[in-house]
Amino acid sequence: MEKKNDSLVTEFILLGIPHTEGLETILFVLFLPFYACTLLGNLSILVAVLSSTCLHTPMYFFLGNLSVFDMSFSSVTCPKMLLYLMGLSPIISYKACVSQLFFFHFLGSIECFLYTVMAYDRFTAICYPLRYTVIMNPRICLALAVGTWLLGCIHSSILTLLTFILPYCGPNEVDHFFCDIPALLPLACADTSLAQKVSFTNVGLVSLICCLLILVSYTRITISILSISSTEGHHRAFSTCSAHLIAILCAYGPIITVYLQPTPNPMLETVVQILMNLVGPMLNPLIYTLRNKEVKTALKKILHRTNYVSES
Numbered sequence: 001m002e003k004k005n006d007s008l009v010t011e012f013i014l015l016g017i018p019h020t021e022g023l024e025t026i027l028f029v030l031f032l033p034f035y036a037c038t039l040l041g042n043l044s045i046l047v048a049v050l051s052s053t054c055l056h057t058p059m060y061f062f063l064g065n066l067s068v069f070d071m072s073f074s075s076v077t078c079p080k081m082l083l084y085l086m087g088l089s090p091i092i093s094y095k096a097c098v099s100q101l102f103f104f105h106f107l108g109s110i111e112c113f114l115y116t117v118m119a120y121d122r123f124t125a126i127c128y129p130l131r132y133t134v135i136m137n138p139r140i141c142l143a144l145a146v147g148t149w150l151l152g153c154i155h156s157s158i159l160t161l162l163t164f165i166l167p168y169c170g171p172n173e174v175d176h177f178f179c180d181i182p183a184l185l186p187l188a189c190a191d192t193s194l195a196q197k198v199s200f201t202n203v204g205l206v207s208l209i210c211c212l213l214i215l216v217s218y219t220r221i222t223i224s225i226l227s228i229s230s231t232e233g234h235h236r237a238f239s240t241c242s243a244h245l246i247a248i249l250c251a252y253g254p255i256i257t258v259y260l261q262p263t264p265n266p267m268l269e270t271v272v273q274i275l276m277n278l279v280g281p282m283l284n285p286l287i288y289t290l291r292n293k294e295v296k297t298a299l300k301k302i303l304h305r306t307n308y309v310s311e312s
Contacts, residue, residue: 041285070281
């Protein structure tokens with residue numbers, strides 16, 4: 001075989017979901033609706049945010065960004081997994097494997113940063129309501145969004161470089177349904193201790209810093225809410241933040257379980273990764289639409305407009 005990136009391996013074989021031999025058709029029928037709902041739900045949120053002028057605020061600007069990232073995040077791994085479950089080739093080229101790992105961590109880290117920015121947005125709205133439009137002006141919102149992209153790119157580039165600078169001489173069977181660091185490093189024919197330590201530290205630091213910033217924001221938010229005298233004010237403030245908190249728990253739970261456990265459990269990792277790739281991105285539209293009257297109203301207007309056009 002021709003050498004490629006100091007490696008004899010030019011392609012990898014994804015072994016898929018462990019202990020599911022013979023269940024491929026059932027899993028395909030189960031997972032396809034999840035992926036379809038993820039795309040449809042997040043696309044609906046994005047269309048609502050773009051088309052409704054009442055949603056042209058910082059909060060919904062970041063929610064629209066989150067919808068884009070959720071659709072993209074699921075699309076990094078799910079199509080290949082669904083094709084494998086249909087009985088098509090489980091082989092993935094070396095370059096495609098590099099791309100899959102890069103974009104998985106790129107989009108995943110952007111989502112973490114975006115949740116942190118959204119917490120800051122809620123903190124500003126509740127703690128400094130009179131200065132909110134000045135602090136969260138369009139230029140600042142754009143800078144925060146671009147900043148999440150840049151930080152995600154740096155974070156993912158480090159992890160991807162450390163993983164694929166190692167030589168892969170064979171075997172080339174990845175015991176997972178997509179290319180990820182814990183599944184690839186055991187295949188490297190060189191010392192992986194540096195890559196393991198840096199990836200553990202990198203993912204751990206990003207998650208920890210984001211969690212701390214979110215915790216600080218919501219501590220200040222809670223103090224401000226408790227100082228509100230009216231019960232209606234309490235309810236409105238808590239309802240504004242509850243959807244974001246639920247989404248954060250759904251996002252950070254899998255990250256902590258997969259990447260920060262001292263002794264990796266392949267089966268547990270696979271189950272959690274499926275939840276993170278399929279269920280989490282699908283839940284975000286439900287979380288935000290079911291608890292948000294403005295988004296529901298915007299979606300109803302779009303549906304009414306669509307029905308009117310189709311009837312006419």
